[in-house]
Amino acid sequence: MTDAAAQPKRTGRVLRAVGRCCALAIATLLVLPVLPAPWTAVVPAAASPYVAVCSVIAARALGWVALLALPVLVLAFLRPRWFCRHACPVGLLLEVVGWLRPSARRHTPRLPAIGQWLALLTLGAALVGYPLFLWLDPLALFTGFVGAAREPFGVAWLVGAGLPVVLLLGLLVPNLWCARLCPLGATQDLLAALKRLVWRRDAAPSATRRALARRSVLAMGMGAVCGAGLVRRARAAAIRPPGAVDEARFTGLCIRCGNCMRACPSEILHPDVGDHGVASFLTPVARFDHKHCVADCTACTHVCPSGAIRPVAPEQKATVFMGIARVDAELCVLSQDMDCAACVQACPYGAVEPKFDEDTYVSSIAIDASTCTGCGACEVACYTTPKKAIVVTPR
Amino acid sequence: MSRHVSRRDMLNLLGASGVIAGLGVSRAARADDPVAAPRTATGKVVSSSMHSPASVVDGKVVQPQRTLRVAAETDVLVVGGGPAGVAAALAARRTGAKVLLVERYGHLGGLWTGGLVLIVIGMHAKGPDGKLIQVTRGIGEEMMQRLGKVHRGIVNHRLGASPTVDAEALKYVMVEMVAEAGVDVLLHSWCVDAIVDGKTAKGAIFESKSGRQAILAKVVIDASGDGDIYAAAGAEFEHHRFRTGLVHRIGNLDKVDRAKAKGAKPPRGLGGLTPIQGVNWVNMQGPEADGLDVRDLSRLEMNHRRAIWRSVERVRQSPGYERAYLLETAPQLGVRITRLLTGVSRLTYKDSQAGTKFPDAIGVGGPWGRDKVGAWQIPYGCLVPRSVDGVLAAGRCISGELRMADLLRIIPPCFVTGHAAGVAAAVSAKDGCPPRAVEVPKVQRILKEQGAYLA
Numbered sequence: 001m002t003d004a005a006a007q008p009k010r011t012g013r014v015l016r017a018v019g020r021c022c023a024l025a026i027a028t029l030l031v032l033p034v035l036p037a038p039w040t041a042v043v044p045a046a047a048s049p050y051v052a053v054c055s056v057i058a059a060r061a062l063g064w065v066a067l068l069a070l071p072v073l074v075l076a077f078l079r080p081r082w083f084c085r086h087a088c089p090v091g092l093l094l095e096v097v098g099w100l101r102p103s104a105r106r107h108t109p110r111l112p113a114i115g116q117w118l119a120l121l122t123l124g125a126a127l128v129g130y131p132l133f134l135w136l137d138p139l140a141l142f143t144g145f146v147g148a149a150r151e152p153f154g155v156a157w158l159v160g161a162g163l164p165v166v167l168l169l170g171l172l173v174p175n176l177w178c179a180r181l182c183p184l185g186a187t188q189d190l191l192a193a194l195k196r197l198v199w200r201r202d203a204a205p206s207a208t209r210r211a212l213a214r215r216s217v218l219a220m221g222m223g224a225v226c227g228a229g230l231v232r233r234a235r236a237a238a239i240r241p242p243g244a245v246d247e248a249r250f251t252g253l254c255i256r257c258g259n260c261m262r263a264c265p266s267e268i269l270h271p272d273v274g275d276h277g278v279a280s281f282l283t284p285v286a287r288f289d290h291k292h293c294v295a296d297c298t299a300c301t302h303v304c305p306s307g308a309i310r311p312v313a314p315e316q317k318a319t320v321f322m323g324i325a326r327v328d329a330e331l332c333v334l335s336q337d338m339d340c341a342a343c344v345q346a347c348p349y350g351a352v353e354p355k356f357d358e359d360t361y362v363s364s365i366a367i368d369a370s371t372c373t374g375c376g377a378c379e380v381a382c383y384t385t386p387k388k389a390i391v392v393t394p395r
Numbered sequence: 396m397s398r399h400v401s402r403r404d405m406l407n408l409l410g411a412s413g414v415i416a417g418l419g420v421s422r423a424a425r426a427d428d429p430v431a432a433p434r435t436a437t438g439k440v441v442s443s444s445m446h447s448p449a450s451v452v453d454g455k456v457v458q459p460q461r462t463l464r465v466a467a468e469t470d471v472l473v474v475g476g477g478p479a480g481v482a483a484a485l486a487a488r489r490t491g492a493k494v495l496l497v498e499r500y501g502h503l504g505g506l507w508t509g510g511l512v513l514i515v516i517g518m519h520a521k522g523p524d525g526k527l528i529q530v531t532r533g534i535g536e537e538m539m540q541r542l543g544k545v546h547r548g549i550v551n552h553r554l555g556a557s558p559t560v561d562a563e564a565l566k567y568v569m570v571e572m573v574a575e576a577g578v579d580v581l582l583h584s585w586c587v588d589a590i591v592d593g594k595t596a597k598g599a600i601f602e603s604k605s606g607r608q609a610i611l612a613k614v615v616i617d618a619s620g621d622g623d624i625y626a627a628a629g630a631e632f633e634h635h636r637f638r639t640g641l642v643h644r645i646g647n648l649d650k651v652d653r654a655k656a657k658g659a660k661p662p663r664g665l666g667g668l669t670p671i672q673g674v675n676w677v678n679m680q681g682p683e684a685d686g687l688d689v690r691d692l693s694r695l696e697m698n699h700r701r702a703i704w705r706s707v708e709r710v711r712q713s714p715g716y717e718r719a720y721l722l723e724t725a726p727q728l729g730v731r732i733t734r735l736l737t738g739v740s741r742l743t744y745k746d747s748q749a750g751t752k753f754p755d756a757i758g759v760g761g762p763w764g765r766d767k768v769g770a771w772q773i774p775y776g777c778l779v780p781r782s783v784d785g786v787l788a789a790g791r792c793i794s795g796e797l798r799m800a801d802l803l804r805i806i807p808p809c810f811v812t813g814h815a816a817g818v819a820a821a822v823s824a825k826d827g828c829p830p831r832a833v834e835v836p837k838v839q840r841i842l843k844e845q846g847a848y849l850a
Contacts, residue, residue, distance in 0.1 A: 337664070337678045339516070339805070342763065345744055345798040356638065356682045361702045362663075363680040383763060 016086060024089040027139075031146040038299060041147065041259045042068070044089070045305035048139045049073040050119060050187040051255060055134065055306040058126040058253055059245055065305060073191070080192035084178060084185050090138035090163065091178055094170040101171060108179045115186030117219050122183065124223025130231045130252035132223055134306060135282075136183050140255035141166060143305070147258045159258035159271050159282055190216075227252065230279060238276040239286040239374060239392055241269055242293060242320040243301040243312040247394070251279040253308035260284050260300035260309055266291035268376065269300060283308075286322060288376030288392060293322060295348040295375065318349055323374030323392040325352065327365045331389035334363050343390045346381035349373060352390075365390065463600065463609040467579070469495040470824040471817070472612035474586040474599055477505020478806050479790030479813030480618030481569050482534040486817025487616070488576040490841055492824050494817075495610060496578050497601055499585040500727065503569040505620065507806055508562040509727035511642035513669055513676045515539070515558045515806045520761035520770035527555050530759040530770045533847035535810025541568045547670040561670040586619065589628035589786070595829070596628040596785035614820040614830055615786045618813060621687060622734035622792035630780035631737035635797055639691075640681030640729045641699035645707060646722035649673030656715025664706040674722060677706070679729065686730035696728055731791070731804055738794025739831060740776025747771035747799060755835045756849050757819075757842060758811030760802060772850065773808065775835055778816050784829040789816035811847070818842050 148160025476498030
């Protein structure tokens with residue numbers, strides 16, 4: 001090889017390295033609250049066509065957030081895996097981790113394309129509304145990790161634990177994630193295969209085509225069956241952020257990136273640590289210990305990359321229901337004839353009213369189900385301890 | 396028993412029954428002499444020949460125009476002798492003003508005594524450092540300190556708790572304090588109208604056994620609870636229906652047979668403890684009613700008395716509670732909210748939750764729950780009517796949105812707004828400027844000197 005030929009090759013390598021570092025820096029900046037617009041945190045995870053395609057199908061809704069995946073999607077058709085080699089922040093981190101063990105085997109592990117199975121399973125499950133492994137998207141794991149750095153204490157770090165696990169995997173078995181597991185990488189492979197199938201029919205031997213078709217049908221069928229089973233089993237058991245899709249599909253659509261929890265100025269959203277079943281693990285649930293969901297705030301609804309939480313306009317907020325308040329008359333001090341109207345005063349929607357029965361002379365709190373959004377203002381205001389007499393429950 | 400019936404009395408009787416309606420007997424325009432004659436000799440047969448009653452003119456009952464006797468001229472007239480009114484009268488007097496306090500019942504204390512609302516809620520709040528502090532200080536706290544010195548005057552008077560007082564001890568303490576301060580007091584006198592000069596209140600008219608008389612004042616403090624005087628003077632206000640109940644006390648609860656009562660759930664309607672052992676006070680929410688409608692008030696009084704009797708009977712039927720009995724019902728119906736002033740400022744619930752700071756803050760209110768953060772300031776503008784001068788509001792009828800009024804109506808904010816209104820009125824009278832133009836920093840300084848807590 002001559003120097004003249006090596007020079008452009010080296011320049012290309014340097015340019016590629018600089019580009020990947022820039023991509024990592026930009027993705028980090030977008031997730032961290034450095035920029036004035038908090039919604040930028042949505043961009044990295046939303047750029048994944050895996051997340052976009054599956055969530056659009058599962059949520060049956062197309063928003064502007066899904067369009068953010070268009071560049072990578074188009075790129076995947078033109079140059080397969082270009083994104084992985086030139087822009088993926090997780091890919092860069094895995095490569096850096098790989099340098100720590102130069103002795104490890106550099107070639108691709110001999111394993112089936114699990115990533116493609118994951119992607120196809122998820123796609124099949126998305127058809128029935130429950131994209132099984134959407135949360136395995138590397139950009140979602142990345143968002144969860146970087147975002148967790150903003151509040152490194154408490155259970156919030158659990159949301160950021162996915163990326164370290166992937167990096168540890170990279171240290172043990174280099175190349176395993178990118179080549180065999182990553183559903184985003186596999187999505188690009190599948191798109192490339194689709195392109196060959198449609199535009200260059202002769203390029204792929206018919207045996208490969210048949211294998212791919214068989215795999216697709218089998219994986220998507222399995223995904224659909226599993227997804228349908230999970231959708232049917234899901235029950236409304238948790239208080240979700242405002243604008244969340246129905247509980248049956250929420251745990252599937254949520255990619256556990258933690259954006260909504262970090263966007264909440266009242267800090268009422270917390271990762272579920274198993275209170276509402278395995279499917280709900282690490283999804284956001286609302287707790288009204290000290291603050292409630294403020295009437296004019298829609299912050300969390302504009303940072304969801306997968307459409308698990310749909311955007312809510314401020315003027316719609318009063319009609320977006322998170323749950324409904326319920327009163328325990330045994331605990332309510334108003335029902336014991338004491339002068340208390342804390343929940344009545346606190347309700348921003350006028351949904352909580354004291355009622356007096358002129359026959360029994362007993363007072364009680366009545367909740368107007370048509371206006372109670374489950375914002376938790378009453379629960380926060382309630383004076384009874386240790387248990388609140390009024391609490392928000394799922395509708 | 397002999398009774399002298401004058402011709403005028405006879406006419407009056409007939410007139411009232413409408414017999415002479417439309418006969419053209421018109422005395423509506425005739426001026427009359429003041430009613431309250433100088434002291435009459437006992438036992439002498441008299442005729443109030445100088446009195447001119449209402450008459451029926453063209454089917455309408457007409458009151459004659461008449462000149463009223465001016466019973467008193469004062470610097471500050473305080474209408475209403477509840478927690479706000481008494482605090483206002485004491486504050487104004489201590490700030491150097493000549494003060495007249497007018498109360499419709501025969502005792503002071505308002506709903507705190509006559510209404511048997513014995514508990515004082517919301518005196519404390521957690522500060523920014525998480526430490527509990529007392530936010531209701533000044534004259535209100537002084538009253539409770541004095542109650543602490545009399546026999547069975549107060550219980551639970553400690554940081555973080557809600558003190559409960561004895562109504563009789565409180566009536567006594569208030570009389571002592573008002574007398575010591577040198578406040579002139581008129582009891583059994585119901586202020587029924589304002590005296591105005593254009594858009595400025597100049598005093599008030601009151602009715603009593605001595606008849607209808609006038610009081611002229613430099614500043615009037617409306618601590619009537621219902622905003623009777625500012626409304627009569629032409630100030631703007633909101634009128635609300637609100638929960639209206641009646642409190643009662645149960646006795647002999649120390650004689651409950653514990654052995655018999657064991658295991659069973661205590662009956663409803665036992666209420667909360669009072670300084671007297673074995674006696675509880677029992678609150679009542681009551682239905683929404685118009686506290687300015689005498690029909691509503693009468694209906695509730697009657698219904699509530701029946702309900703209270705039934706409630707105590709139920710208590711007595713519970714095993715072990717046979718000796719409990721209804722000690723008394725409150726002489727005064729528990730009207731919570733009626734008129735709310737449209738003031739220069741209007742306190743909102745949002746303000747109270749956000750802890751909004753006001754440059755003209757004259758006092759602080761606290762949350763009801765013990766573990767709650769959130770003291771809230773009350774601006775002076777909430778006491779000042781937007782559209783009339785010469786009158787300040789104090790107590791539950793000051794300017795605030797309805798849900799805030801539910802917090803403002805309780806006793807500690809009434810102390811605080813009363814105290815501030817008293818000082819401001821005295822400053823206004825002394826400086827010769829209308830209440831809305833008083834030097835607020837001066838008022839704040841005097842309030843602090845008198846022990847009030849502003850922030």
